[in-house]
Amino acid sequence: EAGVVQSPRYKIIEKKQPVAFWCNPISGHNTLYWYRQNLGQGPELLIRYENEEAVDDSQLPKDRFSAERLKGVDSTLKIQPAELGDSAVYLCASEDRGRTDTQYFGPGTRLTVL
């Protein structure tokens, strides 16, 4: 079974530029999460999707961050414009709720904002 796929793996941009991250969850997993992980910290939830519906986006900085999950499969997380403090690893995770009750993570996208 293929794992969670994320791209790109690394991204370097200048501040005020836009950036987008893509996630393909494990096939059949209806729940998808985006996390941000700062250096030396645990992942912090940004947004959770149940199929195509965002059911928890309370910690997503909506002034500059947006996300979508069209057709309830792949998802894209966007930052526009990026700030220096956005430098972090952005992790995507998926879960088959009711069967595994746990989350499987992708390798993450390491964002550096200069």
Add this chain to the structure above:
Amino acid sequence: QKEVEQDPGPLSVPEGAIVSLNCTYSNSAFQYFMWYRQYSRKGPELLMYTYSSGNKEDGRFTAQVDKSSKYISLFIRDSQPSDSATYLCAMSSNTGNQFYFGTGTSLTVIP
């Protein structure tokens, strides 16, 4: 106060040692407890998953949950250099609810 507290280490042990990693938490509603292992520049990988209190063993790994003390532990027996990684505890109150992660403990097993 953070929901989950975890000593960041770093922890350095000789090969073959028994390693004890711990987390404390404040939310008595937490029922699901997980340990993830994260290698450098990789995503977290699920190691152990426990519901409510008690012990769970899987090979060299044992997870313990003491809900009365709001304290969870991960024990690694006969530690190997390949166990060198950051170990994250995570917990939630119900299936599908938000996971709360600890900051992670960095472990190095010296050959």
